[in-house]
């Protein structure tokens with residue numbers, strides 16, 4: 001029975017392996033930055049400096065009790081101002097966020113620390129130039145709004161498909177004795193992307209689904225790491241076992 005094999009890396013011309021290696025290196029770097037970004041934008045929302053399931057639940061579903069302003073000040077915005085000023089804003093919010101106290105002492109902090117980015121000229125960020133603008137972030141935190149979720153969903157669905165399509169097209173040339181294992185590694189990230197994006201929406205209404213967000217994200221990371229390291233290793237350091245090499249040549253002669 002003749003079986004069609006994907007060419008192994010060792011059968012590919014040098015230039016193709018160099019192209020693959022270059023692409024993998026840049027994708028790997030991109031993946032590392034994506035991990036840093038996820039940590040930086042979500043950690044600390046629940047008060048614990050590590051990235052926790054609770055942080056993810058808050059990012060998508062909101063705290064249900066606190067405000068967006070508080071979650072931002074405890075999380076991604078905490079580096080923008082000294083701790084005492086941070087505390088000052090938070091206690092102002094907890095004490096009812098009165099306009100009088102705002103004018104007297106809080107506005108100055110926003111003006112000094114925040115409005116270089118959060119101003120009326122930047123449509124992508126809530127403006128913190130006025131009491132009204134600040135109050136919009138001091139309402140109950142319901143997490144990421146639908147519009148942002150839809151925006152991030154389409155970016156992820158398109159972007160990740162590109163990344164995994166490229167990575168898997170390279171990994172196809174790796175040799176793995178168990179065909180089903182290779183197929184699983186290739187298919188897993190595509191299934192994970194869909195589950196991941198779906199679980200953002202579900203987490204909004206059902207918090208425990210934050211676990212699924214983390215689980216599917218991890219599966220994607222594991223697939224990527226396997227394809228990345230196996231491909232690079234087999235491309236440059238690995239010699240096909242003799243019996244496989246034999247079967248390969250027989251298949252070529254058969255055709």
Ligand code: HEC
Nearest residue numbers: 041068069072076077080081113114116117118125126137
């Ligand atoms: C260097 C620019 C910059 C400065 C300075 C800055 N922010 Fe931000 N802020 C951002 C960006 C970018 C985002 C959106 C990305 C994110 O959530 O990490 C953001 C998000 C936020 C959000 C969440 C908005 C939302 O809709 O979820 C709040 C609230 C916030 N900032 C408050 C503040 C406060 C208060 C300060 C001052 C102490 C401040 N920021 C200073 C850039 C800045």
